[in-house]
Amino acid sequence: MAPDEVLRHPNTRLSSEQRQLFYEQGYLLLPEEVGENYLSELNASVSKVIDLSRDKAKSDHQFDLEPGHSKDSPRLRRVAYVDDLDDVFWQLCCNSIVTDIAVDILGPNVRFRDLFINFKWAGGGASVKWHQDIAFYPHTNLGTCQFLLALEDVRIDQGPLQVIPGSHKGQIYEHYDNNGVWTGALSESDLHRAGIEQAQALTGNAGSLSVHHSVLVHGSDQNLSDRGRPMLVITYSAADAIPYTAAPYPSTHYGKLVRGVQPRFAHHEAIKMPLPPDWSGGYTSIFSHQHDK
Numbered sequence: 640m641a642p643d644e645v646l647r648h649p650n651t652r653l654s655s656e657q658r659q660l661f662y663e664q665g666y667l668l669l670p671e672e673v674g675e676n677y678l679s680e681l682n683a684s685v686s687k688v689i690d691l692s693r694d695k696a697k698s699d700h701q702f703d704l705e706p707g708h709s710k711d712s713p714r715l716r717r718v719a720y721v722d723d724l725d726d727v728f729w730q731l732c733c734n735s736i737v738t739d740i741a742v743d744i745l746g747p748n749v750r751f752r753d754l755f756i757n758f759k760w761a762g763g764g765a766s767v768k769w770h771q772d773i774a775f776y777p778h779t780n781l782g783t784c785q786f787l788l789a790l791e792d793v794r795i796d797q798g799p800l801q802v803i804p805g806s807h808k809g810q811i812y813e814h815y816d817n818n819g820v821w822t823g824a825l826s827e828s829d830l831h832r833a834g835i836e837q838a839q840a841l842t843g844n845a846g847s848l849s850v851h852h853s854v855l856v857h858g859s860d861q862n863l864s865d866r867g868r869p870m871l872v873i874t875y876s877a878a879d880a881i882p883y884t885a886a887p888y889p890s891t892h893y894g895k896l897v898r899g900v901q902p903r904f905a906h907h908e909a910i911k912m913p914l915p916p917d918w919s920g921g922y923t924s925i926f927s928h929q930h931d932k
Contacts, residue, residue, distance in 0.1 A: 782877030
């Protein structure tokens with residue numbers, strides 16, 4: 640569904656001005672949108688997820704470990720499939736303010752794609768190089784978006800999400816190097832065209848929620864502070880946006896409608912859509928693609 644069609648539907652949670660702003664700049668930052676009680680419940684479940692990692696010696700399809708991870712001192716980069724680990728996570732994805740905002744951005748028929756936790760551990764949590772999400776999960780149209788929920792306060796020294804306003808209106812970059820090897824990041828030559836000097840850092844208190852367009856160029860610096868920066872990351876698509884490739888994280892909820900009805904037709908946009916590698920044989924995380932070479 641094209642943006643002008645989405646805007647013809649009544650607001651669910653966002654104001655008309657906020658919806659317009661999302662389409663103009665490619666992102667929104669909503670300070671302290673999730674309340675303290677709900678955050679406490681989510682953080683308690685995150686603590687259980689961390690405990691599940693303690694006996695892991697190496698990364699696998701679900702747990703992506705930082706160097707130095709151990710039972711007594713866990714260090715995680717990402718944990719995926721968390722919507723299958725605890726119902727509190729799934730309820731956030733399918734029946735919450737986050738789902739309501741997805742409707743305001745994508746239209747009345749919304750499909751869940753995935754949920755994971757990016758930890759960016761204190762004292763060296765990995766950076767995320769400049770990239771566009773759509774390069775990892777190309778669809779028949781651009782009706783996909785990603786939410787980040789800050790589980791703790793996020794300050795500038797913790798490696799917050801950085802976005803380039805308006806970059807979602809530009810090209811979709813290939814995310815391969817000059818030798819045709821997938822890197823999961825913009826090449827040096829593409830960085831000069833992407834406008835990274837205009838980047839905005841999205842900081843805020845615990846409970847702050849951001850959402851960005853799948854073509855928006857974004858990244859984050861390393862966390863060199865003494866505080867972690869855990870984020871819940873949720874991806875949705877418009878129900879008429881059909882993926883071209885296998886899902887990196889096909890949980891039991893992958894592809895489920897969380898709002899609306901099944902469309903009768905796919906919506907195709909005339910886009911030159913680069914394709915990533917075939918994820919059907921397994922996937923770890925963007926960190927492994929960008930750093931573990």
